[in-house]
Amino acid sequence: MGEQPAGVAGKRRLRTVIIVAVVAVAAYFGGRALGLWGADDGRLKLYGNVEIREVQLGFRVGGRIDRILVDEGDMVKPGEVLARLDTRPIDDRLAGADARYEAASASASRDVNGLRPQEIGSARAAVTAAEARLAEARRQFDRRRALVDKGFISRADVQTAEAEVQAATAALATARNQLSLAEEGVRAEDRAASAATRNVAEAERRAVQTDLSDAYLIAVEGGQVLTRAREAGAIVQPGQTVLTLALTQPVRVRAYVSGADLPKIRPGMSVTVSTDGTTQTWPAKIGFISGVAEFTPKTVQTEQLRTDLVYRVRLTVEDPTGALRQGQPVTVHVPASGKR
Template identity: 40%
Template sequence: MRKILLPVLILLAAAAYFGWHYSQAERDAGELELYGNVDIRQVSLAFTRSERIDQVLAEEGDQVKTGQLLATLDTRTLNLQVKRTQAAIAAQQQQVAKLRNGSRPEEVAQAAAQLSAAEAELELAQSQLNRLEDVKRRTDGRGVSAQDIDTATTHVRAARAQLAIRSEALKLAKIGPRDEDIAAAEAQLETLQADLALLNHQRDQSQLLAPTDARVRARLLEPGDIASPQWPVFTLALNDPKWVRVYVSEPDMGRLKPGMSAAVYTDSFPDQPVSGTLGYISSVAEFTPKNVQTESLRTALVYEVRVLVEDPDNRLRMGMPATVRIDESHSAPAGQSQ
């Protein structure tokens, strides 16, 4: 019995060995197995201005959507500045409208009345001077002093100057404001409107919004902290793109091409692989001397390869160990090169 069992066991062991060796050789010829870790891009999200934080609305692990409000700053000071600028704009708008409309009929009439008053004042001053000069002639200068004559003459000159002023004022009232004055007022209005737009922009920046769909990886500041462009409030892990970073030895580099299909396995879901595609293949070796001189060292070269994955269920997390199996029977699309 022992003589029969021993050859049978030897035959079974040999068959198992050759079967395993054949299947392993067949797998090695058509499939490449690599090991690496899941990697994703991250965003450090910070306010663009310095102010005290009013609200923080997201927690670590939260899934956020594009445009979702995550945090706000205290805007009381900005709101007061906005109100002050709005009031200045309203006043300047009235000034511009006044200049554009020109003088009102009432203002022209007022200037005409002032001109008439100046004419009457000149007529009175001239009349007084004429009387004094007449008295001086009839009395041979004894009835009027030289000072009285000088005073009356000065009143006439002042009345004439006032008449000239009132005459020019009436002309200006009829012509209206200068084009340069209107342009200057309009430019001042535009400056105030630009100031208001800047304040509104700063107020908009007091809201921290999610730039894309992502997951909150870290919450770094709290309400009451002073925000700064140099201090992020959140660190976000982007949902897409997502890849597995693996390293390929130099002998296997010839087996890889961009676009090849891959399956990504993890310990958490060993029976549910995630589909992937070979993307970036590094052209620079790592972890080896710069100048390689022996054949044994050449075989130790490794190159970074990124396997882009499609993970709609978000099963792959950053840093998770993963096994990548690349099916060499599915070659890269035509026209793609490494």
């Protein structure tokens, strides 16, 4: 009567085994969560966010927007035209600048080349004619001076002939000076001045050409359009934001490491990055470790609240599909081996 049936004893033993197993499993996983088991395996977790990389795009010149060729959410490539201004005012300025440059260039070329042979020939002919007039004036003066002594003409006629000789002499000197200038060409100072005028006109034309190219808003880097701040027809000032572009490649993560864990990482180390809500991981490399300590930012969420000094780490993530979003919290898994 004091002995228990075999079935009852077996059930008690089974119940005891189950209870022990449950306690063991709970102790194991609880210890892992508290860092009691496997805490010294060398693996490290860092916490951070995908960096927000945005650029505010605007025209360097003011004007009226003619067209905006992209919309919010569109992916753009480097060199793609995103928007453009009405270029008619700039085209008119360019036409005027072209005309001024052509005129200044023609003047500079004329000064360098000098007078044409026909103009020099005309100057020589003018000297010959002046010499002939002077010879005739002297002949008339000599004839009248001989006649005045005989009383055939008055002394006033002689004085008139003498004045004509002086005028012919002056005209000959002027003609000879004009021939000398024609043969010598333009002065060096005048050539330098005309060349400078041409350079000013050329610089003005280049400036207008630059304004014309700046009337097209071109993506320097690839990315995604986040905001379309202006619409076609709007008048914008230079530098006013028209589009906001998120730079999607390369994907960069900013994480933080404590001073105690700093020796476990180094630039160029291969790591993996994960985020909440998915089991997918992304390969990454540590590219930069700050040499200046700072307090843990409020945006970094870890298992335990840390107030110790940390060091900023920047990583480059391979994410060709664009699954990671800017500002998204991520976890960086540093392998125990620390292989590159």
